[in-house]
Amino acid sequence: MPVECDRFDPQFLTEFKNMAHRTILTERQRSVLFDLPTDETAMLRHYTLADDDLEIIRARRRPHNRFGFALQLCALRYPGRLLTPGEVIPMEITRFLAAQLGLKSDDLAGYASREETRHEHLAALRDLYGYKMFTGRGSRDLKAWLERTAETARSNEDLARRFVEQCRATKTILPGITVIERLCADALVAAERRIDARIADRLDDEMCSRLDALLTETADGSVTRFVWLRQFELGQNSADMNRLLDRLEFLQAMAVDRSILSGVPPHRIARLRRQGERYFAGDLRDISGDRRLAILAVCALEWRSAIADAVVESHDRIVGKTWREAKRVCDARADDAKAALKDTLQGFSNFGSALLEAHEDQASLMEAVQNAGGWSSLRGLVSTAAQLTDTLAADPLAHVVHGYHRFRRYAPRMLRALDIQAAPVAEPLLAAADIVAGTETTTTRPLTFLRRASKWHRHLNHDDGNRLWEVAVLCHLRDAFRAGDIWLAHSHRYGDLKDALVPMEVARATPKLAMPFEPELWLADRKSRIADGLERLARAARAGAIPGGSIEDGVLKIDRLTAAVPEEADAMVLDLYNRLPEIRITDLLLEVDDEIGFTEAFTHLRTGVPCKDRVGMLNVLLAEGLNLGLSKMAGATNTHDYFQLSRLSRWHVESDAMARALAMVIEGQSALPMARFWGGGVTASSDGQFFPTTRQGEAMNLINAKYGHEPGLKAYTHVSDQFGPFATQTIPATVNEAPYILDGLLMTDAGQKIREQYADTGGFTDHVFAVTALLGFQFIPRIRDLPSKRLYLFDPASCPKELKGLIGGKVREPVISSNWPNILRSAATMVAGAMAPSQLLRKFASYPRQHELAVALREIGRIERTLFIIDWLLDADMQRRAQIGLNKGEAHHALKNALRIGRQGEIRDRTAQGQHFRMAGLNLLAAIIIYWNTKHLGRAVDSRHSDGLDCSADLLAHISPLGWAHILLTGEYRWPKR
Numbered sequence: 022m023p024v025e026c027d028r029f030d031p032q033f034l035t036e037f038k039n040m041a042h043r044t045i046l047t048e049r050q051r052s053v054l055f056d057l058p059t060d061e062t063a064m065l066r067h068y069t070l071a072d073d074d075l076e077i078i079r080a081r082r083r084p085h086n087r088f089g090f091a092l093q094l095c096a097l098r099y100p101g102r103l104l105t106p107g108e109v110i111p112m113e114i115t116r117f118l119a120a121q122l123g124l125k126s127d128d129l130a131g132y133a134s135r136e137e138t139r140h141e142h143l144a145a146l147r148d149l150y151g152y153k154m155f156t157g158r159g160s161r162d163l164k165a166w167l168e169r170t171a172e173t174a175r176s177n178e179d180l181a182r183r184f185v186e187q188c189r190a191t192k193t194i195l196p197g198i199t200v201i202e203r204l205c206a207d208a209l210v211a212a213e214r215r216i217d218a219r220i221a222d223r224l225d226d227e228m229c230s231r232l233d234a235l236l237t238e239t240a241d242g243s244v245t246r247f248v249w250l251r252q253f254e255l256g257q258n259s260a261d262m263n264r265l266l267d268r269l270e271f272l273q274a275m276a277v278d279r280s281i282l283s284g285v286p287p288h289r290i291a292r293l294r295r296q297g298e299r300y301f302a303g304d305l306r307d308i309s310g311d312r313r314l315a316i317l318a319v320c321a322l323e324w325r326s327a328i329a330d331a332v333v334e335s336h337d338r339i340v341g342k343t344w345r346e347a348k349r350v351c352d353a354r355a356d357d358a359k360a361a362l363k364d365t366l367q368g369f370s371n372f373g374s375a376l377l378e379a380h381e382d383q384a385s386l387m388e389a390v391q392n393a394g395g396w397s398s399l400r401g402l403v404s405t406a407a408q409l410t411d412t413l414a415a416d417p418l419a420h421v422v423h424g425y426h427r428f429r430r431y432a433p434r435m436l437r438a439l440d441i442q443a444a445p446v447a448e449p450l451l452a453a454a455d456i457v458a459g460t461e462t463t464t465t466r467p468l469t470f471l472r473r474a475s476k477w478h479r480h481l482n483h484d485d486g487n488r489l490w491e492v493a494v495l496c497h498l499r500d501a502f503r504a505g506d507i508w509l510a511h512s513h514r515y516g517d518l519k520d521a522l523v524p525m526e527v528a529r530a531t532p533k534l535a536m537p538f539e540p541e542l543w544l545a546d547r548k549s550r551i552a553d554g555l556e557r558l559a560r561a562a563r564a565g566a567i568p569g570g571s572i573e574d575g576v577l578k579i580d581r582l583t584a585a586v587p588e589e590a591d592a593m594v595l596d597l598y599n600r601l602p603e604i605r606i607t608d609l610l611l612e613v614d615d616e617i618g619f620t621e622a623f624t625h626l627r628t629g630v631p632c633k634d635r636v637g638m639l640n641v642l643l644a645e646g647l648n649l650g651l652s653k654m655a656g657a658t659n660t661h662d663y664f665q666l667s668r669l670s671r672w673h674v675e676s677d678a679m680a681r682a683l684a685m686v687i688e689g690q691s692a693l694p695m696a697r698f699w700g701g702g703v704t705a706s707s708d709g710q711f712f713p714t715t716r717q718g719e720a721m722n723l724i725n726a727k728y729g730h731e732p733g734l735k736a737y738t739h740v741s742d743q744f745g746p747f748a749t750q751t752i753p754a755t756v757n758e759a760p761y762i763l764d765g766l767l768m769t770d771a772g773q774k775i776r777e778q779y780a781d782t783g784g785f786t787d788h789v790f791a792v793t794a795l796l797g798f799q800f801i802p803r804i805r806d807l808p809s810k811r812l813y814l815f816d817p818a819s820c821p822k823e824l825k826g827l828i829g830g831k832v833r834e835p836v837i838s839s840n841w842p843n844i845l846r847s848a849a850t851m852v853a854g855a856m857a858p859s860q861l862l863r864k865f866a867s868y869p870r871q872h873e874l875a876v877a878l879r880e881i882g883r884i885e886r887t888l889f890i891i892d893w894l895l896d897a898d899m900q901r902r903a904q905i906g907l908n909k910g911e912a913h914h915a916l917k918n919a920l921r922i923g924r925q926g927e928i929r930d931r932t933a934q935g936q937h938f939r940m941a942g943l944n945l946l947a948a949i950i951i952y953w954n955t956k957h958l959g960r961a962v963d964s965r966h967s968d969g970l971d972c973s974a975d976l977l978a979h980i981s982p983l984g985w986a987h988i989l990l991t992g993e994y995r996w997p998k999r
Contacts, residue, residue, distance in 0.1 A: 045177040067099035089132030102195040171212035223281040232317040256335035259430040293319040343424035347417035447506035504867035528849035535797035540841040554891035559821035568897035575826020590979040600961035622681035645942025648923035695959035698977040700742025706779040706910035709735035739765035747771035749944040763858035779906035787882025795848040813883035840877035954982035
């Protein structure tokens with residue numbers, strides 16, 4: 022097998038040696054696949070004997086032979102292997118089988134004292150149940166199946182698991198573990214080589230030369246063209262935009278045909294790209310031909326799409342920056358006018374008083390004007406008042422033209438470079454964009470891309486030199502990209518929405534959809550529920566029985582929800598945490614990894630083998646979680662230098678690995694006995710936490726006035742009722758949080774178990790209400806300005822009189838009915854993961870007046886919001902559940918603030934990937950601490966119970982595993998020698 026790795030990376034060579042020796046699984050992974058099950062659920066599923074099984078078993082004369090025969094049968098069924106000589110059978114299994122057979126657990130002791138007995142039983146089992154050994158034609162068929170499946174396998178463990186399941190399905194007795202690992206390793210290597218050859222064979226000689234030249238040619242006289250191409254980030258100004266366009270035009274000129282990736286699984290493409298982003302050019306030159314060409318071709322195609330997306334996103338930011346500057350100019354002029362406004366009003370007041378006094382005294386008005394300052398002074402006041410009126414009435418549109426020169430430096434080039442396609446509604450805009458790009462020569466400047474009531478019309482009437490018209494086109498271009506009216510071919514983020522939606526057949530086969538396929542059934546149900554809810558709410562309003570609120574004269578009033586924490590809870594918290602042992606963060610990480618093995622999630626990007634340098638991996642994760650960075654961690658640890666940590670980070674740390682490790686910790690924490698006192702893992706809250714950054718936040722559109730004037734970003738985190746932070750995303754501080762709620766719910770296993778989702782005011786929109794209902798989630802936001810929210814009814818005229826003041830409008834049933842198939846397709850698309858829910862919801866929210874689908878979702882959201890408001894007002898328990906859930910999420914902020922000790926808490930990474938790793942590392946570290954606290958709090962509860970102190974479930978529900986005073990976080994990070 023060729024060694025394709027960093028030339029000076031001994032860790033990589035170790036990983037490859039393990040791959041060559043076919044040890045592709047860890048001990049923990051082997052245990053999961055091949056050990057006999059001991060948990061009750063698995064035994065009930067796999068080891069429950071049927072009546073015909075019992076009849077066959079009872080044909081054996083002696084108790085120990087009946088027991089042994091049944092045990093061999095169960096082992097063949099699951100995990101599908103033979104029992105090994107001398108294997109120790111877990112007590113849970115012997116008790117479970119003994120209960121079914123009417124025997125004692127000790128009856129197994131005498132089994133197979135004769136080796137022939139075990140072989141005879143095996144032969145009988147094969148004859149009676151059709152099991153066969155892994156030999157002959159059956160083994161050849163399974164090997165061929167394994168070769169085909171290896172291309173679609175996502176990891177070494179995934180392929181081994183599939184192989185084991187296929188053996189069970191074909192009743193083939195599993196060969197030895199080492200044989201399975203060797204077969205899987207060979208299949209993976211063969212699949213990788215086939216994919217590399219498939220891509221390379223589709224490249225002609227000229228294209229191969231162009232790709233290889235990327236590793237030798239230099240750009241800017243300093244780095245190779247290959248490294249230069251991958252060094253791109255979102256831009257903040259026209260200079261950044263032109264640098265992105267330099268790269269995009271270079272890749273377009275290479276003209277790599279996307280058809281070369283036909284038939285290659287998407288995850289294989291993603292892996293080749295990630296490898297290309299980690300290799301140095303010199304190391305890539307040393308790799309064999311097919312693999313080198315496959316990596317280069319994939320990177321050229323993927324970077325071309327990614328850079329095009331970055332160009333659109335950078336244009337979005339520049340438009341936003343232009344609007345902010347225009348608003349600032351508008352506000353500054355209004356502020357400057359305040360002094361002149363005061364003087365003008367004082368002048369008019371003087372003239373008015375003089376005229377009124379003369380009128381009352383029947384004196385000469387002419388003389389009064391002269392005495393007040395004269396006609397010339399009055400003319401000046403009138404002129405100044407007219408100017409002030411224009412200034413105060415102006416909107417930012419009057420000043421966006423100042424961004425013309427900024428746009429002009431890149432916009433024509435951008436429009437020529439991007440392969441923009443448009444829906445019919447946006448064709449006038451695309452025609453106008455062609456004029457800006459210079460590809461269409463005309464003296465007319467069409468306005469058909471504007472809405473009839475657009476404010477732009479008034480300003481364009483005074484446009485000098487068509488500058489404002491070009492700015493209008495570019496601003497509307499941004500909005501159209503956001504809404505999906507225009508799109509880019511082969512784009513990951515700005516692709517065609519119609520292509521992204523799954524077919525209706527897939528939607529019908531999606532089990533998670535909670536809606537009928539006939540809109541009439543759903544509408545009838547909602548009509549009935551709203552009518553019933555309105556009647557209940559009206560009765561409660563008449564009786565003054567709305568919990569914590571009232572409706573008076575059509576006005577809703579809500580009282581503040583009071584806390585309900587027992588006084589004894591605080592004393593219990595102090596006592597339990599005093600019983601926890603003090604521990605260094607390094608020892609804590611080692612203890613949790615010993616129990617869970619979360620470091621095994623960080624497989625090598627090239628070989629798929631889990632990281633063998635556990636302490637090194639923990640150093641990297643600690644550097645991310647504490648916000649120290651690798652260089653600071655290298656100086657603080659006693660085991661690794663910076664280059665060792667850098668290699669581990671470069672080849673093992675990626676988003677998927679972080680997510681896998683987090684899922685392992687969350688699953689482990691939820692299984693701890695103490696976690697059940699906090700919930701069942703079926704409710705969750707989500708909230709954003711602000712983190713300051715040191716970049717040019719205003720220019721990067723990263724300033725949110727809610728958090729002051731410093732730039733930053735937000736970590737949007739989902740927290741279960743058991744305190745586990747099961748999902749986190751890094752989002753700009755300026756965006757609405759609502760679209761990201763569904764990402765955490767649909768894209769993680771823990772999220773899909775959630776039944777009730779809580780969020781704060783910033784986390785809800787009508788579209789979120791709609792989609793959560795479509796997917797069966799109960800969405801419960803805590804709406805700060807709830808009294809101002811209106812109810813939407815099918816028949817407002819039938820509303821009880823007590824609620825008339827709460828009605829906002831009528832539901833548009835025809836829009837829902839006509840768009841019902843696409844509504845279901847949209848929800849199924851989110852479930853399938855074809856497009857991130859946040860991306861789809863942002864498109865729907867951009868231009869709802871142009872999208873009937875977005876309008877239909879909004880109408881569904883209004884219905885669901887109406888039902889929610891009725892339930893919220895009448896259900897005090899729902900209000901308290903939401904309060905408790907949101908408090909758990911907010912309590913996480915304090916723990917994470919304590920952990921990000923490095924760099925004064927600022928996120929200083931310059932790349933989006935680096936920022937994401939920092940946030941994901943912090944979330945993972947918090948989850949690990951929560952696991953350790955949950956485990957040891959359970960022991961502290963046992964200790965407290967032994968002391969005869971109160972440990973009631975009601976009090977334990979108010980305990981939190983978020984404390985950190987007992988954990989030593991700072992100082993040197995010394996690891997025990999192992």
